[in-house]
Amino acid sequence: xxxxxxxxxxxxxxxxxxxxxxxxxxxxxxxxxxxxxxxxxxxxxxxxxxxxxxxxxxxxxxxxxxxxxxxxxxxxxxxxxxxxxxxxxxxxxxxxxxxxxxxxxxxxxxxxxxxxxxxxxxxxxxxxxxxxxxxxxxxxxxxxxxxxxxxxxxxxxxxxxxxxxxxxxxxxxxxxxxxxxxxxxxxxxxxxxxxxxxxxxxxxxxxxxxxxxxxxxxxxxxx
Numbered sequence: 001x002x003x004x005x006x007x008x009x010x011x012x013x014x015x016x017x018x019x020x021x022x023x024x025x026x027x028x029x030x031x032x033x034x035x036x037x038x039x040x041x042x043x044x045x046x047x048x049x050x051x052x053x054x055x056x057x058x059x060x061x062x063x064x065x066x067x068x069x070x071x072x073x074x075x076x077x078x079x080x081x082x083x084x085x086x087x088x089x090x091x092x093x094x095x096x097x098x099x100x101x102x103x104x105x106x107x108x109x110x111x112x113x114x115x116x117x118x119x120x121x122x123x124x125x126x127x128x129x130x131x132x133x134x135x136x137x138x139x140x141x142x143x144x145x146x147x148x149x150x151x152x153x154x155x156x157x158x159x160x161x162x163x164x165x166x167x168x169x170x171x172x173x174x175x176x177x178x179x180x181x182x183x184x185x186x187x188x189x190x191x192x193x194x195x196x197x198x199x200x201x202x203x204x205x206x207x208x209x210x211x212x213x214x215x216x217x218x219x220x221x222x223x
Contacts, residue, residue: 002112005172009109009127012166013116024164031132031161037139040154043083044143045218079195081146083163083216086137092183096134101126102180106179109172116169123170130171134161134186141187158183 030036106128110116125131136158144151162180165171171179 001174005174006109006112008173009116009166010113013169016167020167021119023160024167027157027164027219028120028132028168029168030138032137034135036157037089037135040139041082041085043082044085045080048082060140063185067129080198081143084142084187084190085139086195086202088142088183088187089135089193091190092134092186093136093184095124095182096129096131096179098131104128106172106175108170109125110169113169116170120168120171121172127171128175129179129182130165130175130179132165133158133171133176134183136161137180137183138186138190139183141184144193145187145191155207173222177201 043164105126108127110118110122137155140151140154140158144152162176165176166173
């Protein structure tokens with residue numbers, strides 16, 4: 001199995017060009033410490049909070065018969081994507097970097113090949129699973145599950161980052177595949193927990209509001 005994976009990596013080396021070298025190095029670099037995904041999560045967190053505040057002001061402005069409307073309530077459609085992204089990545093870090101890498105302790109593929117010319121410095125941690133792939137797909141899938149249009153772009157970037165780890169000869173294909181699967185699972189768990197928390201919050205506020213909420217999605221939850 002390992003011999004086959006090395007053959008795949010060697011085959012990828014045959015498509016190397018100066019332009020691809022630069023693209024792959026930078027694609028990998030922006031995810032070295034998940035900087036690009038942490039930034040995306042924080043930006044989405046800020047954006048979602050501002051959208052929620054705008055919605056609250058709008059609802060308050062159009063209260064009916066002077067009664068208290070659903071201001072202060074969230075909406076099932078405005079799931080906080082930023083929280084989902086950051087939580088998915090934190091969960092992914094615990095599984096991949098804290099648990100699996102030191103437990104499995106798989107050496108890097110370049111340590112078994114004398115012919116490959118590395119474009120990045122040698123790494124100090126273990127190979128399995130790919131942390132870049134895991135964190136990238138944790139963030140990208142979390143975004144996709146909440147915001148499809150932005151999520152497609154995020155998945156394209158995550159795929160590029162994952163492939164760059166093969167191109168740079170720092171991971172086996174199975175490392176990357178495992179990272180993608182773990183990251184996807186973490187994203188699904190994070191989004192599900194976030195939605196459950198949001199629905200419970202809406203239900204709790206429904207019981208104290210004294211009237212059905214204005215938003216049809218919230219009204220469905222309150223029933």
